[in-house]
Amino acid sequence: MNIADQTFPAVDSANEDRAQAIRDQLRDAIVDRRLAPGTKLSEGEVGTLFDVSRTVARAALQMLSFEGLVRTERNRGAFVANPSPEEARQVFASRRLIEPGIAIAAAGRMTPAHVVAFKAQLDEEGRFIAERGPNARRSEIKASGDFHLLLASVAGNAILQRFMEELVARSSLVIALYGRSGVSSCGHSEHMNILEALENGNSERASALMLHHIDHIEADLDLRVRSGPALRQALEF
Amino acid sequence: MNIADQTFPAVDSANEDRAQAIRDQLRDAIVDRRLAPGTKLSEGEVGTLFDVSRTVARAALQMLSFEGLVRTERNRGAFVANPSPEEARQVFASRRLIEPGIAIAAAGRMTPAHVVAFKAQLDEEGRFIAERGPNARRSEIKASGDFHLLLASVAGNAILQRFMEELVARSSLVIALYGRSGVSSCGHSEHMNILEALENGNSERASALMLHHIDHIEADLDLRVRSGPALRQALEF
DNA sequence: TCAGGAAAGATTGCATACGATTTTTGCGAG
C-alpha cells in the first residue's frame, strides 16, 4: 500500500498548529488501517500531500514516533509501526494496569451529561456493527476505541488521558494486525455493561468489568509468531 | 535564572541522535533544578549552547514538551514547565495507579543481578542523604527517582517504563516546587523495605509498600495554592 | 546467466534564510 493511494481531507483548523493537524490525520489513517503497518511515510511525500514543507511534515512524524505509531530509523525514514506480538502484549498489560483505575475514577465523576455522551457513543458503535464491509469494520474498531477514550476523559486526569490515547491507538494497530474475527459485538455488550455500572456509581463493578473486557480483547488476538520474527522484520511485514 | 548561566557537559555520544542527547541533558538540568520552572528556553540560545542549529534545538524542545517537562506557547517559545497543584495531584494519582502494578511485575522478574544493581542504587542514595548542601539535595532527588526508574526497567514493559520516565521526571519538578523538607530519609528507608519485599518475591507486600511510599511522598508536598494561581502564572514563577 | 560493484537517484539530517509575530526600547504628550 502506498501513501499516495489515499486522499486526506484538507487541513481546516488553520489557526492551530499545522503539524498537529497533520499528525491527527495521519493517526486516524493509521488507526483506521488506511495506512498499513510498515508503510513508508517519507517526509517529502507527506509534505506534498498536505501542502507543507518537509519541516512541518517531519514534526508531525516525530510526534507519531513518540506515540509509538510510527517507527523511525536514522537516515532511512519513518514507517507505520508494525508492533511485534511482544509489543502487543505490553500494550495490553499496560491497559490492564491503567484502565480499571480509570474506570474507578470515572465512576466517581459521572454526570448526566456524560451518560448522554456515552449513550450516543454506544449507539454509533452499534450502527457500525450492524453494517458490513471492511469500511464498517474500520469504523467499528475506531468507535470501540473512542469508548475507552471517552471514559478516560471523564476520569479527569489529563496525564492518564494522554497515556490512554496512546494505548488505544496502538491497540487499534494491534487488533488490525493480530485480531481474529468477531470479538467486536461481544465488546459492544461489554461496553454497555460497563456504562451501566458507571451510571450506578458502582465503581468496583465497572473496574472488574473493564479488566475482563481487556482480557477478552486480548484473548481474541492471535499473538503466536508466524514465520519467525527475524524474517518478518527483515521483510517489514 | 538564565539558561546561559549554566554549563552543560559536551555531547559525547556522537553517533546517536543529537537532538536526543540535548533532550537528555536539558531533562537532567530541569529535574536537577539547575533550570528553574518558568525559565525561557529559546531555540536560538539552546542551539548556541549545544552548538547546533535551531532545527535540532527545536526538536529537542519538542520532545521535552511531549514529556510535559516543557510548555510551549505558539510564537512565544518554550519554558520549563511550572506544574500547578492540580497537575501535581494528577502526576501522583497516575503513579498510584501504575507503580504498584510495576512493583508486582518486577517482583516476578528479579534476578540476583537486579538485586546487586538495586543495592548499589540505594547505597548511592544513602550517600547523598548523608551529605549536606543544595547540590547533595539535588542529587538526592534524582537518585530517589532513579530507584523508581530501575524498578520500572526490571518490570520488563517498555511502554510502562516510558510512562514512568515521564512521571518520575515530572515528580522531581513537583517535589522541587512544592516539597517541604525532610521526607527524603524516610523515603530511603521505604525504598529499602520495598527492595526487601522484592528480593523475597513478596509481590503483594512490595506493591502495598509502594502505594504507601507514593502516598508519603505526596503527603510531604504543600499543594495549597499560595497567592492565587492566576498571579503566579502571569508572573511565570 | 548471475554475482559484484560503481554510478545515478532518492531521501534524510541539518543549517540557513526570510516573513510573521511578539517583546522590548525609546520618545513625546499629558
Next chain:
DNA sequence: CTCGCAAAAATCGTATGCAATCTTTCCTGA
C-alpha cells in the same frame, strides 16, 4: 514622572538548499 504608542530588536514558524547516507539501477566480468 508616568502613560501610550511607534519603531527596533528579538524570536518564532516555515521553506529551501546542501551534504551525507541510503537505495536502486545498470553495467561488467566471470
